[in-house]
Amino acid sequence: MNNVERLIDDVRERFGPKVALTDRADIEPWLTDWRGRFHGEAAAILAPASTDEVAEIVGLAAAHRVPLVPQGGNTSMVAGATPPADGSAVILSLRRMNRIRSIDRLASVAIAEAGVILSNLHDAVEEQGVRFPLTLGARGSCTIGGLTATNAGGTQVLRFGTMRSLVAGVEAVLPDGSIHDGLSALKKDNRGYNLDQLLVGSEGTLGIITAVALRLVVAVTSRAVAWAGVQSPEQALELLRFLEARTRAVEGFELVAGDSLALVFRHIPGTRLPLESEQPWHVLIEATTADADTDIAAEIQALLAQALEQGFLTDAVIAASESQAEAFWRIRDSISEAERAEGQTLAHDISVPVGRMPSFILEAKNEVERRFPGTIASGFGHLGDGNIHFHVRAGSRTVADWYASEGTEITRFVDDLVTAAGGSISAEHGIGQMKIDELERLAPPGRIHALQAIKQALDPLGLMNPGKLVPLKR
């Protein structure tokens, strides 16, 4: 019997078969990352239902020296929740811990267990007349634990920030089996290092998040969702500044390239261009109000008319109904899926200083397509945050095993451009296993040293999601 088998036996003996799944059919769907690029191996999925069960499992794993790969919805864009290929680790799924423990409207805080699916949280708090404002395309399957562990961003960061701004406290099982309880969500607490924030963005490498206290905001009474055509990313940024100077209602502002749209219309049934005219670039704008007396659609419509007159856009339409608004968002949210259907695509979730973003998008596209003829590069996403998804499709390149061969070279090329522009090779998706080599190649030595030192201090046995985020000491 090897160590993994001993751990599985112990967990099964302690908690029963429900907590240690070993049927191949149960495990198989969780061994591959969302993009289908990394395939791992694991003899079991351990699925505790409470914080105490997690703590006992962490203790048993330490005793048997078996690494744990925490997993929520497995929607990581950087293969962060995919186990190593050698079968040395087991998956620790938090999906059974899916209780919303409390929603406190007066304190504006909800406490949700790690396995709560984001859209379920949205619905539950909405029923209480409040709102959790972070949202993203994977909301139907990603979990609060995963969102916290990756410091996820999404489409409303412009106004509300990333998970880091919305996490008021974390409950987690640390690698030594102790439980850190930060759920009291104190606004003021100066007892030294902020453990809760250290766990935000730690990608499962410092402990298992079991529950999170989340900040809520007032519910919106109505929203206006508009689609506008612009001539360039620069004009899109000008449009954002034009709107921000006149209203505080804008909370989503997404840039979409014309050629990304063409892919969506080709591969995603039921989608079509909201505008009557073809445009090279598009923006999806969402504005909200919590004031029942404000006609937000009329306000945005008037502002867009002014913007058209003053040359900040070339065409625009406001969704006439909630279902049309959803249809607009579906177009935006389907870009990655459409690219996947089209063929091989390299994804780069990057950020550069906001003011440099418009020129970066165009220059990086030109440089990539010139250096690798036949590829198609495009940038889309959260322009106002200085964060875009800069994707490169294989196009007409017919190199065998494109991802592993030329793909690596293209990614290095893009990451060098990002670094030269003073940016980050991971704006919101994290590092996982996909970006770990690039982090090691490009991050300043001080950053790598700090990551390794913190990891070593909290997880000296290296059992928390090894091979992700923290480059090995050499």
Ligand SMILES: Cc1cc2nc3c(=O)[nH]c(=O)nc-3n(C[C@H](O)[C@H](O)[C@H](O)COP(=O)(O)OP(=O)(O)OC[C@H]3O[C@@H](n4cnc5c(N)ncnc54)[C@H](O)[C@@H]3O)c2cc1C
């Ligand atoms: C269609 C689509 C759109 C997306 N859009 C965005 C976007 O706009 N912005 C954005 O930021 N991200 C986006 N993402 C990726 C996003 O990071 C994930 O959706 C989400 O943050 C991960 O949640 P998850 O529950 O699936 O976590 P998983 O994928 O299961 O895990 C992600 C990481 O967190 C760790 N982890 C998971 N649960 C825990 C836990 N309880 N304790 C400790 N560590 C844990 C894992 O080990 C892994 O390292 C998108 C993904 C998809 C598929």
